[in-house]
Amino acid sequence: MALSSGARVILIFVLAAALVSMLGLATTLLIAGRRPAVERDSVLWLRVPPTLAERAPDDLVGQVFGGRETVGSIVAALRKAKVDERIAAVVLVPSFQPGLWGKVQEIRDAVLDFRESDKPIVAYLEFGQGQAYYLATACDEIFLTPSSPLNLVGVASYELFLRDAFDKVGVEADMLAAGDYKTASNLYTETTFTPEHREMAASLNRDFYEQLVEGIADGREMAPAVVRTVIDDGPFLAEEALRRGLIDAVVYEDQLLDGLPIPRNAGVVDLARYRQVRPAEVGMGGGPTLGVIFTEGTINFGPSGAAVPNGRTVGSETWVRSVREARDDPDIAAIILRIDSPGGVAIAADIMWREVVLARARKPVIASMSDLAASGGYYIAAPAHAIVAQPGTLTGSIGAFGGKFVLGGALERFGVNVEAVSDGAQADLFSPATPFSDGSRQALQRQLDATYERFLQVVAEGRGMTRDEVHAVAQGRVWTGRQAKARGLVDELGGLRRAVELAKQRAGIDPEREVTLVGFPRRRTLWEQLEQSVSLTSTAAWLSSPAVRSAAALLGPAELVASGAPLLLLPGAAAR
Incomplete structure (x- = not known):
């Protein structure tokens, strides 16, 4: 059969992507056996990209066009640099898109941990934006580009x-x-x-604001009241920010290293190069193995992947297989659920919950929350032995909703007539042409109420609470991580590092002993990557862009609603 011109273009694109990926793989294999040239007294130049995923894409299109850096790769570089005698200092260059706070706090924790080495770490702000500045305040010093303002204006x-x-x-x-x-x-x-x-929105916004104030106050050694006044006076030109004590110098990139206590001829190592340094080379890694189940995206049935309009999806089929594999692997001492999900389809979340219950009967299970672990994302975390969240994680949202979009009026305006043939009193329950009847509405409300009661039961069992205690903090309300901790929905505040510590403790592993983290789902073979690319589902790279994620926030829930299933999904507002 002859291919259409469109199909030929797509096939050429996929084959080109595969060729580039294979060339990259071959290059990686060639250099893998060579130790990267990191000289003594080197400076690690750590650029944090505007958006970060929990895990790098393993599809061909994602590898060719998507970013390689993740929250984990940034944190791992800081951990290695802390003990690597060849690294004399770190320059952190944050450039976040305004958004959520969990990942920012994960990196901030790693910066504070690095500072225990007594090596200097400075922040260089090419553009002074609120979240980037919040991260920068964890560093020893903050430098700002002369032409950049410092847009420190609060949280909205x-x-x-x-x-x-x-x-x-x-x-x-x-x-x-x-x-x-x-x-x-x-x-x-x-x-x-x-x-x-x-x-709810005001409560969340106020807590994010207070966390911003506290971070700046700690980092810049200011009283919180002074920080609030400074924020109200913002934004600032670079020289104004310097006079107010918000930054330490106004410099260009080429001037930055001159003020650091390092040799004048110190070399600079970027993250791509430093990533090649194996943990074993700096005395890290090895030891017992912990499995990390990455849970990133909207929860749905079937395989995980990426699709319009919901962006990344956590498929119950893929996720359950990963948990079973980690549960049955005798070399995996404990399981960490790394969750960055707003929830999704209730039934899929319940299927995933069951696997967590089975896993925790065999080995320790710890939930680690990133930006989001709300609604269905909290549902699957509830049975874990312990739940760890960042102060700025969005979690909770213990509730359910469902319904349909009635298009009859719109269709009528365009001269479209819809006729239906049905058998069964409720056969047209989810007809897009007419609203719910009173009987249909009652039937759907019973489903949602039953889903909600089931959610309350899951949380009560997992958290050791009564049904009424859960209900008092549920009803669909979203909490920050530290608000959730105060209400018994979270055990500890912290990131993946703290989750690892708790997993080691429950698994009987010496707290001082290094462990190896193995991610699930396992990385796919080259043939599996080619197969997915040809099927045109490899879209995670561009789906992670801010514009597409904004569109997904609008359109994604609409697609899930159309399924007719009860939904456990976080509201779409994002703090700025």
Whole structure:
């Protein structure tokens, strides 16, 4: 059969991606046996990209066009540099997109840990943005580009409401929820904040603001009241920021190293080169093995991957297989669930929950929360022996919602007539042409209420709480990590490092002993990567871009709603 021109273009693209990836793999294999040339008194130049995933893509398109750096690669570089005698200093160059806080705090913790080595670590801000500055305050000194402002202005969150737009085009979002604070569908059903929605958003925003203030106060040795005044006076030109004690110098990149206590001829090593330094070369690694189950994206059925409009997806099929593999592997001493998920389909989350329950009966299971571990993401964490979250993690959202989009009015405006043939009193329950009948609405509400009660039971069993105790902090309400800890939903504040410490403790491993972390799902073979690329599902690289993620926040829930399944999903607002 002759290929169409479009198919030929796609095939050429995939083959080109495969060729580039194989050439890169061959190059990697050629240099793998050679120790990277890291000279004594080197400076590690650690550039933090605008967006970070938990794990680098292992598909061909992702490897060719996606970023290699992850939260883990940044943290690992700092851990190695701390004990590597060849590294004399670190220059951290953060450049975050405004967004969530968990990953920023993960790296900030690693910077503070590095400082225990007494080696200098300085931050160089090419552009002074709030979250980048928050991270920079963990360093010994902060340098700012002369032409850059310091946009230290506080924290704001934004929520879109599409109800009026839907009314204009004849679309109705017919939604139901279990939980007064389960506001994920408000995007489609409301024109403004409901009282509960505003209360929750204000509480989250205030806690993020206080965490920003506390971080700056600690890092710059200022009183919190002074920091609040400074924030209200912002933004600042570079020289103003210097006079206010917010930074230490205004310099260009080529001037930066002159002020560090290092030899004048010190070499500079970037992260791509330093990544090749094996942990064993600096006395790290080895020892018992811990399995890390990466859980990044929206929870759904089937295999994990990436698809429009939901971005990265955590497929219950892939995830369950990973947990079983780690559970049955005698070399895996403990399991860490590394979660960065807003939730998703309730039934898929329940299937995944069951595997965690089975795993914890065999070996220690610790949940480590990144930016997000909310709704379905919290559901799968609940049975873990311990839950660790960053202060700025978004978690909780213990509630459920569901419904459908009624398109009858819009179709009628365009002259489209919908006729249905059905057998069964409720056969047209999810018809896109008409709203729910009273009977259908009652049936769906019963499903959502049952899903909510099941969620309460899961959390109560996992956290050692009563149903009413969980209900009091549930009802769909989202909490920051430290708010959740105060309410018994989280055990400790910290990152993956703290989760590893707890896993070692429960597995009976000497606290001082190094461990090896093995990620799941396992990396795919080259043939498996080619197979996925040809099937055109390898889109994780561009799906991680800020623009696409913003679109996913709008469109992703709509696709999940169309499934008709009860949803455990975080509301779409993101703190800025």
